[in-house]
Each structure stands twice: as structure tokens, then as C-alpha cells.
Amino acid sequence: xxxxxxxxxxxxxxxxxxxxxxxxxxxxxxxxxxxxxxxxxxxxxxxxxxxxxxxxxxxxxxxxxxxxxxxxxxxxxxxxxxxxxxxxxxxxxxxxxxxxxxxxxxxxxxxxxxxxxxxxxxxxxxxxxxxxxxxxxxxxxxxxxxxxxxxxxxxxxxxxxxxxxxxxxxxxxxxxxxxxxxxxxxxxxxxxxxxxxxxxxxxxxxxxxxxxxxxxxxxxxxxxxxxxxxxxxxxxxxxxxxxxxxxxxxxxxxxxxxxxxxxxxxxxxxxxxxxxxxxxxxxxxxxxxxxxxxxxxxxxxxxxxxxxxxxxxxxxxxxxxxxxxxxxxxxxxxxxxxxxxxxxxxxxxxxxxxxxxxxxxxxxxxxxxxxxxxxxxxxxxxxxxxxxxxxxxxxxxxxxxxxxxxxxxxxxxxxxxxxxxx
Amino acid sequence: xxxxxxxxxxxxxxxxxxxxxxxxxxxxxxxxxxxxxxxxxxxxxxxxxxxxxxxxxxxxxxxxxxxxxxxxxxxxxxxxxxxxxxxxxxxxxxxxxxxxxxxxxxxxxxxxxxxxxxxxxxxxxxxxxxxxxxxxxxxxxxxxxxxxxxxxxxxxxxxxxxxxxxxxxxxxxxxxxxxxxxxxxxxxxxxxxxxxxxxxxxxxxxxxxxxxxxxxxxxxxxxxxxxxxxxxxxxxxxxxxxxxxxxxxxxxxxxxxxxxxxxxxxxxxxxxxxxxxxxxxxxxxxxxxxxxxxxxxxxxxxxxxxxxxxxxxxxxxxxxxxx
Numbered sequence: 001x002x003x004x005x006x007x008x009x010x011x012x013x014x015x016x017x018x019x020x021x022x023x024x025x026x027x028x029x030x031x032x033x034x035x036x037x038x039x040x041x042x043x044x045x046x047x048x049x050x051x052x053x054x055x056x057x058x059x060x061x062x063x064x065x066x067x068x069x070x071x072x073x074x075x076x077x078x079x080x081x082x083x084x085x086x087x088x089x090x091x092x093x094x095x096x097x098x099x100x101x102x103x104x105x106x107x108x109x110x111x112x113x114x115x116x117x118x119x120x121x122x123x124x125x126x127x128x129x130x131x132x133x134x135x136x137x138x139x140x141x142x143x144x145x146x147x148x149x150x151x152x153x154x155x156x157x158x159x160x161x162x163x164x165x166x167x168x169x170x171x172x173x174x175x176x177x178x179x180x181x182x183x184x185x186x187x188x189x190x191x192x193x194x195x196x197x198x199x200x201x202x203x204x205x206x207x208x209x210x211x212x213x214x215x216x217x218x219x220x221x222x223x224x225x226x227x228x229x230x231x232x233x234x235x236x237x238x239x240x241x242x243x244x245x246x247x248x249x250x251x252x253x254x255x256x257x258x259x260x261x262x263x264x265x266x267x268x269x270x271x272x273x274x275x276x277x278x279x280x281x282x283x284x285x286x287x288x289x290x291x292x293x294x295x296x297x298x299x300x301x302x303x304x305x306x307x308x309x310x311x312x313x314x315x316x317x318x319x320x321x322x323x324x325x326x327x328x329x330x331x332x333x334x335x336x337x338x339x340x341x342x343x344x345x346x347x348x349x350x351x352x353x354x355x356x357x358x359x360x361x362x363x364x365x366x367x368x369x370x371x372x373x374x375x376x377x378x379x380x381x382x383x384x385x386x387x388x389x390x391x392x393x394x395x396x397x398x399x400x401x402x403x404x405x406x407x408x409x410x411x412x413x414x415x416x417x418x419x420x421x422x
Numbered sequence: 423x424x425x426x427x428x429x430x431x432x433x434x435x436x437x438x439x440x441x442x443x444x445x446x447x448x449x450x451x452x453x454x455x456x457x458x459x460x461x462x463x464x465x466x467x468x469x470x471x472x473x474x475x476x477x478x479x480x481x482x483x484x485x486x487x488x489x490x491x492x493x494x495x496x497x498x499x500x501x502x503x504x505x506x507x508x509x510x511x512x513x514x515x516x517x518x519x520x521x522x523x524x525x526x527x528x529x530x531x532x533x534x535x536x537x538x539x540x541x542x543x544x545x546x547x548x549x550x551x552x553x554x555x556x557x558x559x560x561x562x563x564x565x566x567x568x569x570x571x572x573x574x575x576x577x578x579x580x581x582x583x584x585x586x587x588x589x590x591x592x593x594x595x596x597x598x599x600x601x602x603x604x605x606x607x608x609x610x611x612x613x614x615x616x617x618x619x620x621x622x623x624x625x626x627x628x629x630x631x632x633x634x635x636x637x638x639x640x641x642x643x644x645x646x647x648x649x650x651x652x653x654x655x656x657x658x659x660x661x662x663x664x665x666x667x668x669x670x671x672x673x674x675x676x677x678x679x680x681x682x683x684x685x686x687x688x689x690x691x692x693x694x695x696x697x698x699x700x701x702x703x704x705x706x707x708x709x710x711x712x713x714x715x716x717x718x719x720x721x722x723x724x725x726x727x728x729x730x731x732x733x734x735x736x737x738x739x740x741x742x743x744x745x
Contacts, residue, residue, distance in 0.1 A: 026495060034497065034517040038538060041516065041554060052556040053584075053593040097559045100539055101580040104558065104596035307578065307602075310560055313518075313537055339581075342598070364579065364602040364621040368671070369649040407647055 031317040055106035061098075061347050063109065063334060064129055065091045067140040068116045081321075087140045087163060088113060089319040090330030098338030105342055111334070123152055130154045135349050136161075138333045140326060143167040150176055159349055159356075161333035163326055167217060171377045172413065175420035178353055180336070180378045182329035184298055186221035188412035192296040192384035192396035193266075193289060194225035195410070199398050202263040206235045206286070208278065210269040218268040218291065235259040239274050253281035266290045293388070296396065299328035300387035305395075306368040332365050332380065336373075339363050368395070374409070377420035381408040446504075447699065447708050447742045448489055449717055450477035451734025457491065457507060458717075458733040462706055462742070465719055465729045471507040474500050479521035480739040483528050489741070492519040492533070499533065499544075504743060514551050516542035521739075523564040523573070525588070532573055532588075534561040541575050541584075543591060553591045557584045565606035565615055572630055574615050576603035583617050583628060595633045599626045607656040609665075609680065618653035618667060625653050625667055627683065637683045639667075646672050655698035657707065659722070668695040668709055675709055675718075677725055687725055691718035699740040710737040 026034075067087060091111050098109040112134070116125050122145055129137075130152070137160045139146070146165055149155060155178070162170065162181045171185050184192070197203070205226065209219035226233050237259070241252065257265065257278070265282055267290040269275035275292030287293060301322045304312065311331075315323040323331075336356065341347050344355045355361055357378065362370035371382045386394040401410040409415075445462040455477060459469040474493025481490050482504060489507065491500045492515070499513040499522065515522075518537030525532070530552075531544040541561060543553040558577025565574040566588075573586040576599070583606055585595040600622020608615045614636070617626045627637035641651045652670030658680055659665075667676040671694050677686040692711025695718070699708045707720040716730040717737060 034537065037497075037517060041540075045554060045556075048553070050553075050592070053596070097579050100559045100577075101582070104580070104582060104584075104593075105598070307560070310518075310536055317537075335579075342581075362601055362621065364581075368652075370601055370621045402647075407649065 026313055026316075028316060028320055031313060035317050052103065054103050057102075057108045058106045059341065059345075059347050060108045061110065061136065061337070061341060062112065062134055063091070063095070063136045063138060063337065064112045064114060064134045065138045065140070065330065066114050066116065066126070066129075068122065068145065069118045071118075083321070083324060085319075086324055086326040087138070087330040088327075089315060090163075090323070090327035090332075091138060091334050093314060093318060094331040094334030094338065097335060098341075101338060101342055105345075107338075107341060109334075109338065123148055127152055127154065130158055135159065135347070136337055136352075138163055138330055140164050140330070143170060146170060146179070147174060150174070150179075157349060159337075159353055161329075161336070163329035163333055167214070168221065168413070171379045172419040175377050175422070177357075177378070177422040178349075180333070180356060180373060180380070182298075182332050182336075182380045183325065184296075184382065184384055185379060185412050186218045187224060188379075189296040189384060190218065190221040190225040191228070191411045193294075193386065194222070194229045194231060195396050195398040195401055196294075196386050196394050197264060197266075197289065198229050198231065202287075203231045204261065204263045205231060205233045206237075206257070206259055206262040206265045207233050208237050208239055208265060208267045208269075210239050210267075210271070210273060210275075212271060212273075214270040215268045218270060222266055222268060222290070234262045239269070241274065249277035249281055253277055254283045257281075258283040262286065264289055265293075267292055294386055294393055295388075296384050296386055297325060298382060298384065299323060299325050300385050300392065302387050302390060302392045303366070303385055305392070306366050307364075308366040311366050332363070332371065335365070336361075336363055336380075369408070372406075374415070376415050376418050376422070377413075379412065381406060383408065384411060445701070445743070447717070447740055448480055448482070448504075448507075449710060449733050449737045450480045450491060450739040451736060452476055452478055452712070452738040453736040454734035456734045457489075458737070459507070460708075460717060460731055460733070462701060462708070462719065465731060467731060467733060469507065470734065473502075473507075474498065478738045479519065479534075480741045481522060481524060482741050482743060483524065484744060486743045486745040490522065490524075490531070492522060492739075494518050494520060494536070499531070511549065513544055513546075513549055514542075515544070516540055516551065516554060520562050521564050523566050525566070526568065526570040530588075532564055532566070532575075534564055534575055536560050536562060536578075539577070541573075541586065555586060555591055555593065557586075557593070558582050558596075563604055563606040563617065565608050567608055567612045567630070568610075569612075574606040574608070574617075574630075576606050576617055578602045578604065578620075581619075581622075583615070583626075585630070585633060597626075597628055597633050597635065599628075599635070600624045600638075604654045605656045607658060609658050610660045610662060616656050616658070616665065618656050620652045620654055620670060623648060623651045623653065625656065625678075639678060639683055639685075641667075641669060641672070641676055641685070643669075643672055643674060643688055646674075654696045655709070657698040657700050659700065659704050661704070664722070666698055666700075666707055668698050670694055670696065671713075673711075675707075675720070689718075689720060689725065689727055691720075691727055692716045692730055697739050699742045701742050702744055708740050708742065710740050712736045712738065 267275045365371045367383045447460040449458045475495035479492035499515040516535040520536040522533040533542040541555040558580025560578035563576035583597045600619030602621040625639040650671040655668035657666045665678045674688040692714035694713040709718045
């Protein structure tokens with residue numbers, strides 16, 4: 001008898017618990033079902049012979065997405081697959097978004113995807129595309145490659161959106177009026193992180209910098225942020241182990257991190273060569289932030305506020321994987337272009353460039369506030385997510401950092417500090 | 423084991439408390455997968471019921487007998503008995519239904535499918551999808567004239583108000599509005615349709631005949647930065663006096679003169695205020711405050727916030743029984 005009651009209650013509870021489970025991200029299977037249902041609906045619609053609203057096309061736009069073949073770097077984690085198509089689905093979704101708007105206003109959009117092979121010369125290939133009359137480029141390239149593009153004489157007649165390089169130099173001494181930068185610069189990321197650490201009163205840092213050039217640049221930005229927000233860097237070290245520490249990190253890291261008292265370990269390891277090994281292995285029990293641990297970023301899989309769930313779902317439905325930062329940047333670039341052409345009713349390069357830099361431009365990009373471009377250097381003005389691997393911790397700018405124009409300009413180099421001269 | 427028993431008894435009790443009918447407000451809690459029922463007179467929650475996943479839009483039938491809920495992550499619309507909130511049946515809705523609106527006679531339901539750039543049209547008698555209308559990306563707001571002839575849908579990413587002829591179920595005109603339009607609401611005399619733009623920070627007033635924007639209402643609140651003023655919910659009083667606009671993370675509701683479009687007052691409510699609902703006598707206004715997880719109850723005559731009532735996590739939509 002008792003057993004029976006127990007089982008009854010057990011099952012009722014089980015049913016209740018299954019009802020209590022929180023709303024989660026949809027599984028790939030659920031998303032695929034949605035896609036299938038979509039296609040079926042489309043078929044039925046076609047059968048009914050109804051046509052979607054379509055205004056006569058008056059403006060045609062062609063956009064080229066450029067990426068480069070790269071040598072595969074050694075992987076630290078066995079978990080993350082190497083993504084070969086970064087940026088592609090971002091562009092694809094944004095083109096679809098632009099086309100939907102375009103249908104109602106008579107604008108057409110098309111994207112070409114080009115991957116420059118290792119044996120090919122970037123500038124030669126790029127020039128060919130400019131000669132073919134392409135005006136708008138989304139480029140997934142690093143700093144050196146972008147600097148090389150700037151040497152092409154005809155480059156001034158097109159618009160280039162950088163979707164990967166975070167280097168401050170591209171937004172300052174090496175800036176160009178027709179180069180727009182979607183990724184937050186190192187100084188924007190470091191300010192976003194620092195504002196939060198200051199709020200937490202974690203103001204004594206142990207800074208660990210990786211061996212690569214970009215690690216050094218990120219680290220320099222962090223040092224500048226520390227100065228700006230009155231944070232003390234108690235200890236600084238360069239990580240120069242070359243061995244794969246997958247089996248030995250437990251021995252090496254405690255010794256490496258046995259330093260003077262600090263609140264938080266700040267790491268600059270852009271390629272993820274060692275940062276993950278620091279987490280949980282430090283001599284003192286301290287959190288790790290920076291490129292690993294708590295990370296300032298423009299996009300993250302834990303982001304679900306302000307309609308981001310819709311974006312995450314749409315992206316995963318298309319690609320079967322999570323949206324990366326580069327995907328998000330590519331989406332934003334193509335949407336920025338679409339928004340401008342819709343509002344300006346023109347795809348003339350000079351007009352588009354002017355509109356993008358004007359205060360009339362504003363784009364909803366799942367960040368809660370509109371994103372826009374800084375008129376003095378073409379950097380996208382945007383809130384920065386502070387994400388832990390499985391939770392969104394905060395969004396910068398933090399409360400209390402005020403600015404006469406936009407609080408977003410408390411992040412990175414503001415107009416007076418910028419060395420960009422258009 | 424004893425504790426489990428108490429839990430069960432409590433569960434049963436809350437389910438049986440819903441016999442009072444008048445003056446009830448139903449609130450969807452997006453993150454809790456529940457609906458909270460508030461007795462407006464008593465100003466307290468009288469019932470909380472589990473519903474489908476990610477409930478957002480919520481409406482009621484004219485006779486007050488049915489409550490319809492968009493269960494966005496279940497890709498369906500739930501039809502529940504108003505009195506008990508028991509599930510009566512499910513309606514096909516297309517993927518990710520977010521907001522919807524009934525035709526005047528309640529015979530047709532128009533649903534905005536956020537994930538799908540589509541407005542789905544459902545016949546209530548046959549409980550079947552009769553048509554779907556391709557609209558802009560991330561459709562949300564749904565406004566309908568009193569005679570049910572013109573439907574206005576807003577698309578959040580396309581930034582448009584789509585005017586749809588409900589007889590042919592085809593788009594007749596598209597009006598560009600400001601960024602991320604969330605709600606479209608016709609004035610009581612159908613002379614204007616007001617469209618709120620969350621990221622744009624404005625409300626556009628459109629003449630439904632000429633399809634021209636006649637007014638752009640902006641908001642300025644001392645001490646609140648421009649970026650956090652994000653208009654979403656819009657409600658007009660039938661006497662043509664006031665329009666209430668929920669301003670999202672500005673944590674305020676703007677009271678606008680419906681005729682002159684001038685600002686009368688800002689009412690401080692809970693955090694991230696989105697949707698609004700008026701009682702049938704229009705003496706009381708309710709707002710869902712997503713981040714502070716509560717509902718504000720506002721006295722319309724005095725233009726004063728009287729109480730906030732704690733509900734579930736991320737309250738999203740609100741509807742008040744018509745009787």
C-alpha cells in the first residue's frame with residue numbers, strides 16, 4: 001500500500017517536474033522541424049497561386065564577402081570544431097533580411113563569396129573584383145591584409161566592412177573614411193571589461209600576456225584601460241610555454257601564478273593557446289577574465305536578450321551551429337548597408353558612406369539599443385557583452401559611466417583621443 | 423515525503439481558486455511558462471497556471487470565455503477556458519507565434535510568426551490555417567480597424583508597418599517607420615494608427631487612408647538617457663483623451679494627449695515595461711514590467727500608479743477580461 005502511494009506521488013512529481021523545466025534554446029531538431037514546416041507552407045502557398053508583395057526593382061546591389069584560406073592552427077580544445085564557413089551564414093541571413101525589406105521598396109541584393117587561396121595574391125584578386133564593378137565588400141581579414149588592401153589605388157571608390165580585425169591602429173593612425181569596423185576594437189573590449197571589474201571592486205590585477213602580436217596589442221589596451229579607470233596591475237607575466245599543456249597544466253600553472261596578492265587574473269590570449277589552462281589552476285583561488293573565463297565580446301551563444309533569441313534560432317536553423325562573432329559582424333555589416341540603402345534610397349558609394357557616418361543612421365542589432373558608427377573613425381558603436389561560457393554576466397557600458405553624446409562612447413577611444421584623420 | 427504532500431496539496435488548491443470571474447487580468451510569464459491571474463480589485467495574484475513554452479501574446483474572446491496564448495517555443499496557440507484556464511484545444515499557428523489579434527466577430531485569428539516573416543490566418547470554426555501572408559522580418563505588432571477590414575502588421579527587422587486588406591489577405595501598402603517597430607494600434611475612431619519603434623525611440627502616427635506619417639512623437643525624460651527610451655505597448659482610451667505608451671527600460675509609461683500628441687505626464691512603473699491593458703471601464707491600466715517581474719496597476723483618472731503586483735519571471739503580455 002505504502003509503496004503504491006510512493007509510486008503515485010513519484011510519478012505525479014515527475015510529471016510536474018517535467019512541466020517546470022525552463023524554456024531553453026530550441027534543439028537543432030526542433031529548428032529543422034520548423035524549417036521543414038516552412039518549406040511545406042511555402043509549397044502550399046505556391047499551390048494557392050498567391051504571390052508575395054513585390055515592388056518593381058529599381059536598385060540592384062551586389063556585395064562581395066572575402067575570406068582567406070588559412071593554415072589550421074593547433075587546437076587547444078577537443079570540444080570546438082574548426083569552423084570553415086565563418087561569416088557565410090551571417091551574410092546569408094542579412095541578405096535575406098535585406099531582400100525582405102527590398103521586396104517592399106524595390107531593392108534587390110546579391111552576395112558573392114570569395115575565398116582567397118594561400119597561393120593567390122590578395123590584392124590581385126581584390127582588384128579583379130573592383131574592376132568587375134563591385135562596390136561593397138565584407139572582408140574577413142586580419143590587420144596586415146587590411147593594410148595591404150589600402151594600397152590598392154581604386155579602393156577609395158568602394159566601401160569595405162572589416163568583420164574580423166580588432167586592431168586599434170585600423171581605427172586610428174591607419175584609418176580610412178571608406179573602411180568601416182564592425183568588431184569592437186581591443187580598447188573597446190578592454191574598457192568594457194575594466195568597467196565591470198571596477199564595479200566589482202576587483203582592482204588589483206595579475207596580467208598574463210600570450211606570445212602573439214595580437215596578444216600584446218590586447219594586453220596594451222588592457223594596460224591603458226587600467227590606467228584610465230585607476231586599476232593597479234600588481235604583476236605582469238608573459239606566457240611563453242610552447243608545449244601542449246593538456247596533461248601537465250596542473251603542475252605548471254600553479255607555479256606560474258604564484259605571485260603577489262591580486263584580485264583577478266586578466267589574460268590576453270587571442271588564439272586560445274593557453275588561457276583555458278589557467279582557469280581553476282591558479283595558485284590563489286582567483287577568477288580568470290579577458291580572452292578566457294569572463295570574456296568581453298560582441299556576440300555569444302548565451303545572449304538571449306533584446307530579441308537575440310530570434311537571431312540565434314534563425315542562425316542555427318540555417319547553419320546547424322552557433323553564431324560566432326565574425327558571423328554576427330558579417331550580419332551587422334550587410335544589414336547596415338541594407339538599412340542605409342533603404343533609407344537613403346540610393347546605393348551611390350559616396351551617399352552610402354555619408355549616411356553610414358551620419359547621426360541619421362541607426363540599426364537594431366539585438367543589443368537593446370541602436371548601433372551606429374562613430375563619425376570620426378567608422379567604428380561601430382555598440383554595447384559589449386560580458387559572457388562566461390554558460391551565462392551572460394553583464395553588459396557594458398556599466399551604469400554610471402556617462403557621456404554627453406552616447407554612453408557607448410565611454411568604451412574605447414573617444415573623439416578627443418582618436419588619432420584618425422579622415 | 424511529507425513536504426511533497428504539502429506541495430501537492432498547495433498545487434491543487436491554487437488550481438481551484440479561480441472561480442471569481444470579473445475583473446481578472448491574465449499575464450503571460452515568458453521565462454516561467456506560466457500565466458498569472460490577477461484580481462484587479464483585490465490587486466493580487468489569485469492563480470498561477472502552467473502553460474506552453476515561452477508564452478508571450480495573450481488575448482481573450484469578446485464573450486470573455488476563452489483565453490488565447492501564443493506558446494512561442496511550442497509553435498502553437500493554446501485556447502483555454504477563461505474561468506479555469508484549462509486547456510480546451512490547440513490551434514495551428516505556424517512557427518514561433520508572438521502576437522495575434524481577433525477579427526471583430528472572433529471568427530478569424532491573425533497571428534504574427536516572429537521566426538518566420540509571416541502572418542498566419544486561422545479560421546476559428548475549422549481551426550485551420552486558411553492563409554499566410556509573407557511580411558517583413560520578425561513580424562510582431564498587430565492592429566485592426568473596428569470593422570476588421572484593415573490589418574496592420576509591424577516587422578521588427580524590416581522596420582515597416584504592412585497594411586493588409588483582410589478580404590484579399592494581400593498587402594496593399596508598406597510604410598517605413600523607425601527601428602524595431604513593436605506595436606500597432608488604431609485609434610478608437612480608426613482615424614489613425616500609432617506604431618511604436620523600440621530602438622528608434624519614437625511613435626509614428628500614420629493616416630490609414632493616405633498611408634502617410636502625420637506625426638512622430640519623441641520622448642525626453644530628464645535624467646534618463648535617450649537610448650533607454652524604448653516605446654513598446656500602446657493603448658488608447660475610447661474617449662479620445664489619452665494614449666499610454668510603455669517606454670521599456672526607461673521604466674515609465676508616457677501619457678500622451680491623443681488629439682494634440684503632446685506629452686502630459688510620465689508614470690514611473692517597474693523595470694522594462696512592455697505591454698499594457700485597460701479595464702473595460704477604462705478606469706485602470708495595467709503594465710507588465712519584465713525585469714522587475716511585476717505588474718503595475720495604474721489609476722487612469724488620477725494618472726497615478728497605485729500598486730505593483732509580483733508575478734512570474736519576465737511578465738510579457740497582459741489581457742483583461744471584457745466582463
